[in-house]
Amino acid sequence: MKITLVRHGEVEEAFIGKYNGHNDIGLSRRGKKQMQELAHALKDERFDAVFSSDLRRARESIEPFGFDAVIFDAALREKSWGEHEGLGFDAIISKGLVYESFSQWLDALGGESVAAYQERVSRFFKKLCSCEYENVFVMTHAGVIRTLMGLHKGLSLEESFSLALPYGSVVVFDTKKQTFSTVKYKIG
Numbered sequence: 001m002k003i004t005l006v007r008h009g010e011v012e013e014a015f016i017g018k019y020n021g022h023n024d025i026g027l028s029r030r031g032k033k034q035m036q037e038l039a040h041a042l043k044d045e046r047f048d049a050v051f052s053s054d055l056r057r058a059r060e061s062i063e064p065f066g067f068d069a070v071i072f073d074a075a076l077r078e079k080s081w082g083e084h085e086g087l088g089f090d091a092i093i094s095k096g097l098v099y100e101s102f103s104q105w106l107d108a109l110g111g112e113s114v115a116a117y118q119e120r121v122s123r124f125f126k127k128l129c130s131c132e133y134e135n136v137f138v139m140t141h142a143g144v145i146r147t148l149m150g151l152h153k154g155l156s157l158e159e160s161f162s163l164a165l166p167y168g169s170v171v172v173f174d175t176k177k178q179t180f181s182t183v184k185y186k187i188g
Contacts (some may be wrong), residue, residue: 001129003136003173004045004183005145008053008061008170010167018088020057021081021111026058034168037187039064049131052139053077062139073122078141082111114157117145121147129175146173149180 009031011020016028027035042065050067052058053076062070084092089099092109099105106114121144128136142165149171150160165171170183 001133001136003125003128003138003175004036004042004047005138005140005148005171005173006061007040007142007145007165007167007169008057008139011057015086016059018086019081019084019092019109021078021085022055023085024056026056031057031167032060032064034187035061036064038168038185039066041185041187045135045137047135047137048133050137050139051076051128053141053144055141058139058141065137067137074125075120076138076140078143079114079117080111081109084109086110102161106157111186117143118125118147118151121150137183142169145169148173152178152180 009027010016011031012025012028015023015025046068050062050065050070052070052072054072054074055077058076059072064112071107081087087095093099097105097108103114112120125148144159146160146163149155149163150157152173153160168187169184170185172181172183173179174181
């Protein structure tokens with residue numbers, strides 16, 4: 001099976017560089033343009049199934065593709081950051097949290113535990129891979145893609161969360177070969 005994983009387009013300016021998690025925010029004008037350009041670049045691809053996070057930024061990102069049927073699934077949401085959603089690193093530090101290490105920081109932020117998040121992502125993709133599809137499209141978030149890649153490549157959490165995945169990134173996961181490849185498209 002080939003799974004084309006797409007990170008949603010750029011979010012509203014006030015939320016760039018923030019821990020957005022389950023915040024239901026939309027795309028910026030640039031993000032909408034990115035997704036229109038990506039939809040055009042992929043217009044000749046045919047997919048057996050299309051899945052998407054149910055959050056607004058993913059829904060707005062998938063609209064330009066014009067898919068006939070999309071399965072929206074909360075399992076494809078970004079990690080929840082609890083009360084820290086919508087805040088940047090400096091704002092969180094100013095509230096009194098101290099950064100000691102990457103894993104300590106993730107735990108201190110609250111929301112969904114890292115273990116629960118990894119399990120949610122893993123469970124979704126195990127279920128997907130048990131289906132008879134050949135070519136699948138998934139619109140999701142950077143954390144979901146990074147987590148899936150980290151789980152399959154044996155990366156530490158810090159290594160997987162450090163993988164560069166700009167808005168509109170496309171990563172293809174070949175489940176037979178267990179390989180990931182980044183596909184470059186010229187998008188704004």
